[in-house]
Amino acid sequence: MECGRFRRQVRRRQTISKTCSLALLVAAVAPCARVFAQNAQPDITDRRLSNRAGAHSIPLLPAAHPEQTHYSAPINSTRLTVAWEASDALPWGNPGAPRSPVASPLYAALSGDPPPLVAPPPPPDADRLPARAPETVPLTSSAPPPANTPATEDRTGTLATRGEQQWPEIRLGGFFQLDHVNYSQDLASRRTYGDMQDGTGFRRVRLQAYGSLAEFTNYNIILDFAVAGRPSFLDVWGEQENLGRLGTVRIGQFRQPTSMEGQTSIRHLEFLERSAAFQAMDPFRRVGIEAYNTSEDRNTSWAASVYVTGFTFLAPIATGNVQQYGTLGDTRYGTFIGDNGGYSTACRATHLLWYDEPANGRYLMHLGAGYNYSRTGGNGGPPGPINGQFYIGRTIPGVFVGDPLTPGITANGTPFVANTGNIPAKDFHYFHVEWAGQYGAAHFQTEWLGTVLNTMTAGTIFLNGAYAQAGYFLTGENVGYNRQFGVMDYQVKPFTEFFGLDKGICGWGAWEIAARYDFLNLPNAGFTPPPAAAVLAGTINAGTSGANPNPGTLNMASFALNWWWNVNTRVQFNYINVWQASDFAIYGKSYTAIFASRFQIEF
Numbered sequence: 067m068e069c070g071r072f073r074r075q076v077r078r079r080q081t082i083s084k085t086c087s088l089a090l091l092v093a094a095v096a097p098c099a100r101v102f103a104q105n106a107q108p109d110i111t112d113r114r115l116s117n118r119a120g121a122h123s124i125p126l127l128p129a130a131h132p133e134q135t136h137y138s139a140p141i142n143s144t145r146l147t148v149a150w151e152a153s154d155a156l157p158w159g160n161p162g163a164p165r166s167p168v169a170s171p172l173y174a175a176l177s178g179d180p181p182p183l184v185a186p187p188p189p190p191d192a193d194r195l196p197a198r199a200p201e202t203v204p205l206t207s208s209a210p211p212p213a214n215t216p217a218t219e220d221r222t223g224t225l226a227t228r229g230e231q232q233w234p235e236i237r238l239g240g241f242f243q244l245d246h247v248n249y250s251q252d253l254a255s256r257r258t259y260g261d262m263q264d265g266t267g268f269r270r271v272r273l274q275a276y277g278s279l280a281e282f283t284n285y286n287i288i289l290d291f292a293v294a295g296r297p298s299f300l301d302v303w304g305e306q307e308n309l310g311r312l313g314t315v316r317i318g319q320f321r322q323p324t325s326m327e328g329q330t331s332i333r334h335l336e337f338l339e340r341s342a343a344f345q346a347m348d349p350f351r352r353v354g355i356e357a358y359n360t361s362e363d364r365n366t367s368w369a370a371s372v373y374v375t376g377f378t379f380l381a382p383i384a385t386g387n388v389q390q391y392g393t394l395g396d397t398r399y400g401t402f403i404g405d406n407g408g409y410s411t412a413c414r415a416t417h418l419l420w421y422d423e424p425a426n427g428r429y430l431m432h433l434g435a436g437y438n439y440s441r442t443g444g445n446g447g448p449p450g451p452i453n454g455q456f457y458i459g460r461t462i463p464g465v466f467v468g469d470p471l472t473p474g475i476t477a478n479g480t481p482f483v484a485n486t487g488n489i490p491a492k493d494f495h496y497f498h499v500e501w502a503g504q505y506g507a508a509h510f511q512t513e514w515l516g517t518v519l520n521t522m523t524a525g526t527i528f529l530n531g532a533y534a535q536a537g538y539f540l541t542g543e544n545v546g547y548n549r550q551f552g553v554m555d556y557q558v559k560p561f562t563e564f565f566g567l568d569k570g571i572c573g574w575g576a577w578e579i580a581a582r583y584d585f586l587n588l589p590n591a592g593f594t595p596p597p598a599a600a601v602l603a604g605t606i607n608a609g610t611s612g613a614n615p616n617p618g619t620l621n622m623a624s625f626a627l628n629w630w631w632n633v634n635t636r637v638q639f640n641y642i643n644v645w646q647a648s649d650f651a652i653y654g655k656s657y658t659a660i661f662a663s664r665f666q667i668e669f
Contacts (some may be wrong), residue, residue, distance in 0.1 A: 068328050073647055085295075097207050101409060113659060116126050122532050124132065129537065131226070140567070143281055152535065159328070180469070198338060203511075205472065227457070233279060233280055234278065234279045236274055236275060236276040236277045236281075238275055239273075239274040239275075239276065239669055240272050240669060241270070241272055241667060241668035241669070242268060242270065242292075243271075243333075243666045244266070244267075244664065244665045245266070245267060245268075245269045245338065245465065245466075245600075245664050246265070246467070246663050247265055247266075247465050247467045247480070247660060247661070247662045247663075248264045248661045248662075249658060250658070250659040251656075251657075251658050251659075252658070254517070254653070254654050254655060254656035254657070255656040255657060255658045257653070257654075258646070258653045258654075259481045259656075260476035260481070262476060262480065262658070266467065267468070268292045269292060269466065270290055270293065270332065271292040272289065272291070272300065273288070273289055279304075282308045283305070283306055284304070285304045285305075286304075287302050288301045292470065294478075296469075299319055299400040300319070301318075301321065302319050302320075302400060303318025304316070304318060312357045312359065313359025315356070316355070316357075317354075317359070318351075318353065319351055319355065320354075321350060321357065321374060322352055322356075322371055322412045322438070323369035323412050324348050324349060324436050324496065325344060325348055325436060325515065326500040326553050327340045327344045327515055328340075329357050329552070329553045330554065330555070332655040333666065335556060335626070336535060336580050336581070336626065337464065337583075337638075337640060338464060338465050338638060338664055339462065341533035342464070342483075342511070342585075342620055342622060343461075343513070343515045343530075343533060343584065344513075344533075344587070345460070345461040346380075346459040346486075346586055346588060347496055347515050347517045347529060349373075349375075349412070349438060349496070352373035352374065352375065352402075353374055353401075354372050354373025354374060355371065355372055356369060356371035357369070358370075364549045364550075365413060365417060365418040365549075366415070366416070366417045366418070367415070367416045367417075367551060368415040368416075369413065371412050371413070372409070372410070373407055373412070373532070374407075375402065375407045375408065375409070375410045375441050375443045385393055404443045404445045404446070404454060406442075406444035406455050407441050407444060407454075408441055408443075409441070410440040410441055411438070412436055412439075413436060414434065414435070414436035414437075415435060416433065416434035416435070416552030418430060418431065418549075419431040419432070419433060421547075427504065427544075427546065427549075429505055430503060430504050431502075431503045432503060432554075433500070433501055434552055435499045436497065436500075437497045438495070439493065440494055441493045442492060442493060443455065444456075452578060455492070456488045456489055456491060457491040457521070458486055458487065458488050459485075459486045461483060461484050462480055462481075462483065463482060463585075463642060463644045464640065464642045464644075464662070465640065468480050480615075481622060483644055484588050484617070484618065485588070485615055485616045486591060486617055487616075487618070488587045488615075489519065489521050489524070489591040489592065490521060490522040491519055491520060491521045492520050492521075494517050494518060494519040494520060496515070496517045498514060498515040498516070500512070500514065502544060502554055504547070506542075506544060507540075507543065508535040508536070508537070508538045508539075509538075509544065509545050510535065511554050512533065512534040515531050516528065516531075519591075521591055523591070523592055524592040527589050527591055528589070529589065531584070531586035532585050533582060533583065533584045534582065534583050535580060535581065535583075536581060536582075536583075537626070537628075538580075539558075539576060541561060541577050543560060543561060543576045543578075546558070547601065555635065558578075558630050558633065559630075559633040560573075560575045560632060560633070562574065563575060563631065564632065565630035575630050575631045575632065576629070577627070577630075578629075578630075579625075579626070579628075581623075581624065582623075582624045583622070583623055583624075584621065584623075584624070585619075585621055586620040588618065588619075588620070589617055590615075590618075590619045591615075595650040595653075596650070616653060617649045618646060618649045618650075619646070619647045620644070620645070620646050621646075622642060622644050624641070624642045624643070624644045625640070625641045626639065627639040628639060634667065635668075636665075637660075637663070637665055637666075638664040638666070639662075640661075640664075641659075641661055642660040642661075643658075643659055644656075646658075
C-alpha cells in the first residue's frame with residue numbers, strides 16, 4: 067500500500083508540474099500573438115515603403131508610446147510589430163521616465179496584468195502630424211573595446227584551457243567479495259579429502275588505480291589484499307593505443323588471451339568461481355607484452371601475446387605445497403627467474419555472427435578460439451618441487467574459503483578436488499574453442515579446453531575439460547557484452563533497483579537463475595597410489611592436499627540464484643554437486659554437496 071501511495075503521489079506531482087508549465091507558456095505567448103494578429107493587416111504605408119526601399123528592406127518605425135517602442139517592418143507587404151521596453155541605448159528612449167513593468171508582454175503574462183495594446187501608427191494624413199522619418203538602429207556598439215589588461219589576459223587563458231583534458235588522469239576503483247560455505251560429504255569424500263570445514267571469509271579484496279597519462283597512453287594497477295601475498299600483484303600494466311593495425315600494445319602483468327573465462331573479470335562472473343577446466347589448465351596472468359585490436363565494425367576481435375615462464379620463488383617444503391611456483395594460474399609478485407624455461411605465446415580471436423546494435427547486444431551469437439604454447443620454468447636442477455620445470459594441474463570445487471597461503475590442505479580451508487601431482491615436463495600446447503549467445507533475457511556460454519603435455523617421464527599425455535552454462539533473467543534484463551575483448555559481461559543494471567520505504571519494498575532489483583555443468587579429465591602420469599597412512603591422515607595432508615596426486619575424472623553440476631540490488635551490488639547463491647572418480651582405487655568415487663553464498667560490492 068505504501069509503495070502504491072508513493073507512486074501515485076509522484077505521478078500527481080508530475081501531472082501538476084506539466085500543467086503549470088503549459089499554462090505559463092500559453093500565458094506568455096498569447097499576448098504576443100494578439101499583438102501580431104492586430105498588426106498583420108496590409109498597410110498602404112508599408113506597401114509604399116516596401117516598394118520604395120526594396121522587397122528586403124526593413125525600415126524601423128518607432129511608436130509614440132513613451133514606455134514602449136514598436137518596430138514595424140514591411141515583410142511581403144505585411145506589418146510585423148515587436149514590442150519591448152524603451153532603453154537608454156535607443157535614440158528615442160526617455161532616460162528620465164519611469165519604466166512600467168507591464169510594458170513587457172512576458173512580464174504581463176506572468177504577473178496576470180493585461181498587456182497594453184498599442185495601435186500601430188496610422189499613415190500620414192492631413193488631419194495628423196507627419197510621421198517621423200525612419201531611424202537607423204546601430205547593430206554594433208560604438209564604444210571602444212576594453213583594454214587588454216593583464217587581468218583580462220588571465221581570464222582569457224583560463225577560459226581557453228578550461229575544456230582541455232588534464233593529464234595524468236587518475237581514477238580509483240575496487241571491490242570485495244565476502245563468501246560463506248557449508249559442506250556435506252559422503253564417506254568416500256571424507257576419506258579422500260578429510261573433513262571439509264564450513265567457513266566464512268573474504269575471497270578477494272582489491273583496490274585499483276587506473277586512467278590515462280596522455281591521449282593514447284593508459285595504465286592500470288590492481289592489488290589484492292585477500293589472496294596469498296597480502297597484497298599481491300594482479301593486473302599491473304601500461305598500454306599505448308592507436309598503433310595502426312596493431313591496435314593497442316600492452317606491457318606488464320595481465321590476463322593472457324587464452325580463453326573466454328580468462329578474459330572475463332572475476333567481479334563479473336555468473337558463478338562464484340571460474341570453471342574447473344580453466345583452473346586446471348589455463349596459464350592466466352603472466353608478465354609479457356600483448357597487442358589487441360578489433361575490426362572496424364567491432365564484430366571481430368583478436369589478441370596475441372608473448373610472456374615469460376621462468377621459475378618463481380619456492381614455498382617451504384614442510385608445507386607440502388608449491389603454490390609460489392606456478393606454471394598455471396596467478397603469481398603473487400610478477401617476478402620470474404631461472405635458467406630453464408623462457409618465453410611462451412598465446413593468441414585468441416572472436417567473431418560475432420550477429421549483434422543487435424539497436425538493442426545494444428540483447429540478441430547476439432559469438433564464436434571464438436585460442437592457442438597457447440608454454441615452456442615450464444626451472445633453475446637448472448632436476449625437475450621437481452625444489453628446482454621447478456614441472457607441470458601441476460589442479461582445481462577447487464567451485465568455491466574457496468580458507469588460508470590462501472596454504473591452499474589445498476583441508477585443515478586450512480577448501481581442498482583441491484582433482485590434482486595431477488607434480489609432473490616433470492618441458493612444455494605444453496593448450497587450445498580451446500568457445501561459443502556463446504543471447505536471446506533477450508536468456509543466454510548461454512560454453513568452452514572446451516585441451517592440453518597436450520610433453521612430460522619427461524610418461525611421454526605425451528592429454529588433459530581436457532569443458533563447461534556449459536546458461537541463465538535466464540526472471541526480471542527481464544540481459545547480460546552485457548564486451549566487444550573490445552569478445553566476452554560476456556555479467557555486470558547487470560536492474561530495470562528497478564532494490565529499495566524500500568517505511569512500510570514495504572518498492573523495488574526488487576534484478577533476479578537471475580543459472581545452471582552450469584563442468585567436466586575435467588586429469589590422467590595419471592605414472593604415479594603410484596599413496597600409502598594408506600596418507601589417506602588416513604585426514605585433515606593433515608590427505609588426498610589431493612599438497613603434492614599428493616589424485617588424478618581422475620571430475621564432474622560438477624552447479625545451480626545459481628543471482629540477485630543484483632543495483633549495478634554495483636549483488637548477492638549470489640550457489641548449490642554445487644561434485645562427483646570425483648579417482649584413478650586410485652584407494653580413493654574410489656566420492657560425492658560432495660556444497661552450498662555457498664557471496665556478497666559483493668564494487669565501485
